[in-house]
Amino acid sequence: MPKTTNKPLRYRQIHLDFHTSEHIPGIGADFDPDAFVSTLKAAHVDSITIFAKCHHGWSYYPTKVGKPHPQLARPDLLGDMVKALSAADIESPIYISVQWDELTAREHPEWRAMSASNRYQHAIPADPSAGKQLSPAWHTLCLNHAGLRHYILEQAREVARSYPTQGLFFDIILTPDCVCPACIERMQCEGLDPENAADRLKNDEAVNEQFRRETSEALFAEFPSLRVFYNCGHIHKQGPERFSTYSHLELESLPTGGWGYDHFPSSARYAATLGMDFLAHTGKFHTSWGEFGGFKHPDALEYECAQMIALGSKCLVGDQLHPNGAINPDTYASIAPAYHRVEKLEPFLEGAKQISEIAILSAEHMNPKGARNHPSDDGAAQVLQELKRPFDVVDRSSRFEQYRLLILPDEIPVDAALAVRLKSYLAGGGKIIASWHSGLDENGQFAIDFGIERGPAPVAFKPSYVKAGKDLDPSMPETAFVFYDDAETVRSVGATVLAGIYPSYFNRSYKHFCSHQHAPDDPDADMLGAAVTEHKGAAYIAYPIFRLYRAMGQPLYKYLVRGLLDRLVPDPAMVTDLPSSGRATLTRQIEHDRHILHLLYGPPQIRGKDVRGDDGSTRVMEMIEDIPAIGPVNATVRLPAKPKRVFDAMTGEDLAWNAGDDGAINITVPRLRIHSAVVFEGA
Secondary structure (H helix, E strand, O other): OOOOOOOOOOOEEEEEEOOOOOOOOOEOOOOOHHHHHHHHHHOOOOEEEEEEEOOOOOEOOOOOOOOEOOOEOOOOHHHHHHHHHHHOOOEOOEEEEOOEOHHHHHHOHHHEOOEOOOOOEOOOOOOOOOOHHHOOOOEEEOOOOHHHHHHHHHHHHHHHHHOOOOEEEEEOOOOOOEOOHHHHHHHHHOOOOOOOHHHHHHHHHHHHHHHHHHHHHHHHHHOOOOEEEEEOOOOOOOOHHHHOOOOOEEEEOOHHHOOOOOHHHHHHHHHHHHOOOEEEEEEOOOOOOOOOOOOOOHHHHHHHHHHHHHOOOEEEEEEEOOOOOOOOHHHHHHHHHHHHHHHHHHHHOOOOEEOOOEEEEOHHHHOOOOOOOOHHHHHHHHHHHHHOOOEEEEOOOOOHHHOOEEEEOOOOOOOHHHHHHHHHHHHOOOEEEEEOOOOEOOOOOEOOOOOEEEOOOOOOOOOEEEEEOOOOOOOOOOOOEEEOOOOOOEEEOOOEEEEEEEOEOOOOOOOOOOOOOOOOEOOOOOOOEEEEEEEOOEEEEOOOHHHHHHHHOOHHHHHHHHHHHHHHOOOOOEEEOOOOOOEEEEEEEHHHOEEEEEEEEOOOEEEEEEEEOOOOOEEEEEEOOOOOOEOOEEEEEOOOOOOOEEEEOOOOOEOOEEEOOOOOEEEEEOOEOEEEEEEEEOO
16 A cells, blocks of 8 residues: 655644534534634644534535535635635645435435444434434444445545645544445355354454555555544554554544543553554543533643643644634633643654553453453553553554563453463563463463462452552551452462452352441451462462452552552652652653653542433543642653753753662652643753
């Protein structure tokens, strides 16, 4: 496939949603090119994604491939935007909706996806008095139809030929669990079973890859400098080949829109390993896409964008243009502080790479299912973020030897080839932490030497209890503490046992129960097995501790992992006394011979307690408002050499520093509000 030669992404972008019904008059009537550009400029915006075709299926320019919006007041709204933006040196990538296209779904019902559960459309809550087909929702199209793929490609060509755009954003590339006649036939030809959910997912993925490959090959051949991205709401951890048809990555992750504040860091830590330019999506909305009249607090936007740049990402804020085409000044007033910060820091961001000592081998990668991050990945990332341990999220294609420690979170099966790599990694001085079912071969035995043996059955008590000594971590209690999940029964055959598993008196049932929840530990009982072990650099935790920490948030679970990290990876690259809700990253700009320490503090709080989701379920709303200043904040970093100068990137003011006896560099930030970037020059 021809490779693109596009320029790097810009740092301060907007995604301007414009899904407009044909039942609304005067589309774009109040669009003012001068007000549009001046508002963007005042907010420090340097790129904005604008619409060629929306989910309703209508186009916003004089298309000959699709159909112009019937209420379009400006015949070429798209062209008017491109012209104004180009004159102001604001980039204008262009949006094309793919599988949500209501006009095409009406005109070509034979192209509609047929879900295996008979659900045709995106599951937006329906009017209970109406059938699902009458829901106010998008009806998903199936890409296993050559006519649909041709239609999308021809419109993409038309747009790229007609307008000087930097790229195309193809939205809604889904895996709809499709069993339409075309997909049934394809699965049968490929030896896949339409009644098997895993086979249906394989078919969906193959259909999508065919669409991406056909489209990218055609577009890159004609427009070698064009950027192309295919959005499905998540960057799946499927290896670098999965993204060979992309020019860059865009990480859709609206914290208040259902993704939460822990989704983006895990995704960014993976994207950064792929060697591709990438940006992150947040939104100006209080909730998510499609919300008119909703505003996020400026502090939240400033924190979210600061976190993006700290993790090596470019920034994008989602907005939605009113059907009349008038840009909203209040939205851009709220975005301006965030993008002012980003603009000022850009010299310290270009080419900066994360310093990461730890890698999480992704459970999502090893267990490919689900729409977003695997809970074990998220739990491991949450632990490391709270402990301020710099890390990456990796797949099997990564070189493990560049990391001091590798985490196998909860569900990492180990085949013969991976076992060879892990043994070599350990022999070379690498360290491993594995938990629960990680590290097991196809026979259910440990594939590498943890110095333990697996028992014939899991621990029979749920919950069970753990006793750990202060030699594991100073925060371990003297008495047993409860673990609310399954556990493997293992015994040492050489490993050092750092914690043990103990039973309760009995499992709770109608036959016997005690108090409100579960029975207490039995102090006279023998240890059931080892809870935590370590052997020649390979540590094992018998519980699925990472998904459990994500679910329960018990600090003792985190401290247990901290004890292993301190034991296996002493003298980390970065230490700070930021609170656990703070975040820290260390980056390096090799070309400029400097390191940058990013310190962030903006803890989300739960404010909304009954936010309705697409499927009718409810969730809590994490949000950020009025972030307080904290300080002083102390930090220690280990660098290749002593710096020549240490200063605050935003103000340019020098910071006092000293080198410890071990060569570590100690600094103090007197006051931290939202974000501070400390530059170590000449190191």
